[in-house]
Amino acid sequence: MREIKGGITAPLGFLAAGMHVGIKKPPLLDLALVVSVREGPIAGVFTRNRVAAAPVLLDRRRLQRGTGGAILINSGNANACTGARGLADAEELAALAAGHLGTDPRAVFVGSTGVIGQPLPMPCLRRGIPALVKRLRPGGGREAARAILTTDTRTKEVALSARIGGRLVTVGGMAKGSGMIHPDMATMLAYLTTDVAIQQRTLQRALVGAVNPSFNCISVDGDTSTNDSVLCLANGMAGNPVVRAGSVAAAAFQHLLGEACRVLAMQVCRDGEGATKLVQVDVVGARTQTAARLVAKTVATSILVKAALFGEDANWGRIMAAIGRSGVPVDPTRIRLSCEGIPIVKAGVGLGHSAERRLARIMQRREFAVTIDLGQGSGRARLWTTDLSYDYVKINASYRS
Amino acid sequence: MREIKGGITAPLGFLAAGMHVGIKKPPLLDLALVVSVREGPIAGVFTRNRVAAAPVLLDRRRLQRGTGGAILINSGNANACTGARGLADAEELAALAAGHLGTDPRAVFVGSTGVIGQPLPMPCLRRGIPALVKRLRPGGGREAARAILTTDTRTKEVALSARIGGRLVTVGGMAKGSGMIHPDMATMLAYLTTDVAIQQRTLQRALVGAVNPSFNCISVDGDTSTNDSVLCLANGMAGNPVVRAGSVAAAAFQHLLGEACRVLAMQVCRDGEGATKLVQVDVVGARTQTAARLVAKTVATSILVKAALFGEDANWGRIMAAIGRSGVPVDPTRIRLSCEGIPIVKAGVGLGHSAERRLARIMQRREFAVTIDLGQGSGRARLWTTDLSYDYVKINASYRS
Numbered sequence: 001m002r003e004i005k006g007g008i009t010a011p012l013g014f015l016a017a018g019m020h021v022g023i024k025k026p027p028l029l030d031l032a033l034v035v036s037v038r039e040g041p042i043a044g045v046f047t048r049n050r051v052a053a054a055p056v057l058l059d060r061r062r063l064q065r066g067t068g069g070a071i072l073i074n075s076g077n078a079n080a081c082t083g084a085r086g087l088a089d090a091e092e093l094a095a096l097a098a099g100h101l102g103t104d105p106r107a108v109f110v111g112s113t114g115v116i117g118q119p120l121p122m123p124c125l126r127r128g129i130p131a132l133v134k135r136l137r138p139g140g141g142r143e144a145a146r147a148i149l150t151t152d153t154r155t156k157e158v159a160l161s162a163r164i165g166g167r168l169v170t171v172g173g174m175a176k177g178s179g180m181i182h183p184d185m186a187t188m189l190a191y192l193t194t195d196v197a198i199q200q201r202t203l204q205r206a207l208v209g210a211v212n213p214s215f216n217c218i219s220v221d222g223d224t225s226t227n228d229s230v231l232c233l234a235n236g237m238a239g240n241p242v243v244r245a246g247s248v249a250a251a252a253f254q255h256l257l258g259e260a261c262r263v264l265a266m267q268v269c270r271d272g273e274g275a276t277k278l279v280q281v282d283v284v285g286a287r288t289q290t291a292a293r294l295v296a297k298t299v300a301t302s303i304l305v306k307a308a309l310f311g312e313d314a315n316w317g318r319i320m321a322a323i324g325r326s327g328v329p330v331d332p333t334r335i336r337l338s339c340e341g342i343p344i345v346k347a348g349v350g351l352g353h354s355a356e357r358r359l360a361r362i363m364q365r366r367e368f369a370v371t372i373d374l375g376q377g378s379g380r381a382r383l384w385t386t387d388l389s390y391d392y393v394k395i396n397a398s399y400r401s
Numbered sequence: 402m403r404e405i406k407g408g409i410t411a412p413l414g415f416l417a418a419g420m421h422v423g424i425k426k427p428p429l430l431d432l433a434l435v436v437s438v439r440e441g442p443i444a445g446v447f448t449r450n451r452v453a454a455a456p457v458l459l460d461r462r463r464l465q466r467g468t469g470g471a472i473l474i475n476s477g478n479a480n481a482c483t484g485a486r487g488l489a490d491a492e493e494l495a496a497l498a499a500g501h502l503g504t505d506p507r508a509v510f511v512g513s514t515g516v517i518g519q520p521l522p523m524p525c526l527r528r529g530i531p532a533l534v535k536r537l538r539p540g541g542g543r544e545a546a547r548a549i550l551t552t553d554t555r556t557k558e559v560a561l562s563a564r565i566g567g568r569l570v571t572v573g574g575m576a577k578g579s580g581m582i583h584p585d586m587a588t589m590l591a592y593l594t595t596d597v598a599i600q601q602r603t604l605q606r607a608l609v610g611a612v613n614p615s616f617n618c619i620s621v622d623g624d625t626s627t628n629d630s631v632l633c634l635a636n637g638m639a640g641n642p643v644v645r646a647g648s649v650a651a652a653a654f655q656h657l658l659g660e661a662c663r664v665l666a667m668q669v670c671r672d673g674e675g676a677t678k679l680v681q682v683d684v685v686g687a688r689t690q691t692a693a694r695l696v697a698k699t700v701a702t703s704i705l706v707k708a709a710l711f712g713e714d715a716n717w718g719r720i721m722a723a724i725g726r727s728g729v730p731v732d733p734t735r736i737r738l739s740c741e742g743i744p745i746v747k748a749g750v751g752l753g754h755s756a757e758r759r760l761a762r763i764m765q766r767r768e769f770a771v772t773i774d775l776g777q778g779s780g781r782a783r784l785w786t787t788d789l790s791y792d793y794v795k796i797n798a799s800y801r802s
Binding site: 048049050051052078080081082083085115116117118226303307310315316317318320321323324325328329330331332333335345347348349350388389390392393394 | 449450451452453479481482483484486516517518519627704708711716717718719721722724725726729730731732733734736746748749750751789790791793794795
């Protein structure tokens with residue numbers, strides 16, 4: 001596997017563009033388009049939030065057909081809680097893009113991110129789409145990646161290549177999202193392209209397998225915003241024999257796609273709103289994987305733990321308190337905590353001032369790992385979290401003003 | 402029912418004292434003692450956190466006997482995650498107090514609040530207890546209420562009287578806790594005294610009935626810190642016929658105790674760390690009460706919702722997103738939101754800019770109510786929450802430094 005340049009337009013046969021149409025203040029880009037020169041199988045994973053946004057409802061329906069050719073994404077407006085009008089707007093956007101691209105509207109997928117509850121400003125979108133189609137180019141990945149951002153401070157892109165079925169296969173991707181610290185925002189979008197030849201069913205299975213340990217582990221409730229979507233579009237232009245479920249090639253592609261998702265997910269987490277730290281939370285020794293995940297999630301989302309991370313305060317008692325309230329029947333006298341291999345707590349009791357001083361030094365790093373051993377079994381889970389800073393509150397108290 | 406002065410020493414036959422013994426920096430009070438002139442039934446409700454602090458473990462054991470005469474509480478150190486040593490320390494403190502009071506050690510209950518994971522500074526506590534016993538006086542309620550505080554900015558006290566069984570019965574109380582916004586901290590202690598004559602079983606039932614809609618509804622995970630405790634000590638000095646379960650007198654006492662808990666709970670919520678708002682979250686129209694509570698809890702603990710409350714940002718989409726991810730199978734097209742009677746969302750869709758402007762004006766108030774109607778049934782729940790401010794992060798990033 002090799003990292004290459006080009007982001008979402010790195011695979012063969014993909015074009016992209018991004019531009020400012022007027023949803024956000026000029027000169028911020030707010031509309032992106034990704035197009036494959038030929039249609040192919042598409043896979044998707046969407047929010048489990050019951051209050052799903054219009055683009056999610058539309059894409060879910062489109063996905064039943066299993067074939068895609070283009071993805072149109074706006075930022076600055078989530079088109080969520082917009083009712084029948086929102087759905088009609090999303091359909092009109094897809095149809096407009098299809099008209100200018102000369103493709104079937106059912107092959108055009110849509111995505112939105114931004115403020116919830118306001119209708120899309122359709123006039124500027126209608127004006128913008130023809131110009132956006134004209135801007136499409138093979139090197140347009142970066143521009144598209146910029147156009148899907150909201151409070152993000154940098155673009156998130158990836159492109160990886162590997163040999164599959166005797167041919168060089170590339171996966172490209174872009175994402176937006178300012179981290180796991182706001183799991184209930186209309187926040188996380190990720191789009192992947194690939195030139196692999198693959199069955200739709202196998203692509204869908206690979207995407208689910210790639211999203212679970214990546215995007216679903218940075219944002220602990222990553223599947224819960226109104227707009228969260230991950231799409232992967234394949235066009236077969238690599239010329240490999242079609243990848244089928246259960247084959248060696250399927251495993252190789254799964255690995256490639258998984259790595260691309262992991263790279264994007266880490267980029268999202270590092271760019272968390274106001275975040276100054278990226279902390280890996282490993283839970284081991286749980287009775288089950290579910291129990292491990294629940295403990296990891298409770299610790300990783302505790303705002304007291306997050307505030308201590310920001311303050312570089314070796315206040316491990318907050319981690320213990322979070323473990324205890326997770327709902328998992330832990331035995332405090334079996335719990336061990338360590339940080340980057342330094343033991344902090346043994347049998348539920350702190351190991352004293354020198355351990356705390358070492359912990360405090362590690363906490364000054366930008367990235368480190370905390371390990372929680374419950375001493376009850378072999379279940380394990382890994383999540384990533386960020387700290388909770390003044391800037392987080394600032395960004396989110398004044399998000400719309 | 403009548404509100405009176407005197408706090409925890411308002412009922413007949415109770416003495417209290419508070420002083421500085423050296424756990425916190427001078428001149429901060431850090432040790433409190435509440436004593437009844439005669440032993441009586443005691444009721445208790447404790448954290449459900451699996452990582453329970455030593456004083457909770459000791460009090461749970463003491464409660465099996467059902468009789469109490471004194472409560473000794475320190476602030477500045479939670480005596481949590483301190484293992485066998487912590488439990489031995491708690492027992493020694495109770496025995497010391499019992500020795501100086503001339504009572505049975507099994508009638509002395511203990512409480513601790515503060516930093517988790519450090520052993521109690523026993524030398525200063527041993528020196529302090531005899532002096533504290535000497536300070537006991539009928540008007541010592543305020544002093545005791547001051548001595549149990551940590552990051553609180555004010556004391557929380559209550560005293561209510563009512564006629565029960567032909568006699569004037571008083572309930573007094575004090576609490577500490579800086580609000581529901583830090584549900585996983587060793588945070589919430591409340592102590593109640595009463596001169597009512599009552600069976601222990603009836604007192605316990607009344608306390609559970611009083612805590613559920615009060616303390617358990619401000620702190621959404623209120624039962625989950627390592628130290629959370631509510632104790633109610635009754636000494637029978639009002640001279641009423643002993644209150645028995647199921648009687649009219651039991652209902653009257655339940656009402657009195659419930660009101661005392663509600664008053665203290667609101668005081669805790671208003672003094673939330675860094676809080677500038679107190680917001681009542683009402684969920685109605687849920688299929689079940691459990692569903693209503695889950696939705697209310699998800700909204701009330703969403704840090705994005707809390708940040709919007711602080712910013713006075715009429716960003717109701719965050720409330721919709723929180724409802725959608727609560728795990729309750731809501732139907733977005735049936736959801737209505739209103740704020741202080743002003744409709745904001747109908748059938749899952751926002752009611753436009755003028756509704757939002759009215760919402761923004763209401764959000765400038767210090768206290769207001771949000772109502773979520775799920776339109777699915779008759780289940781309802783009420784919680785109180787606070788906003789998430791810069792000061793919250795500041796307080797909790799530097800809590801121990």
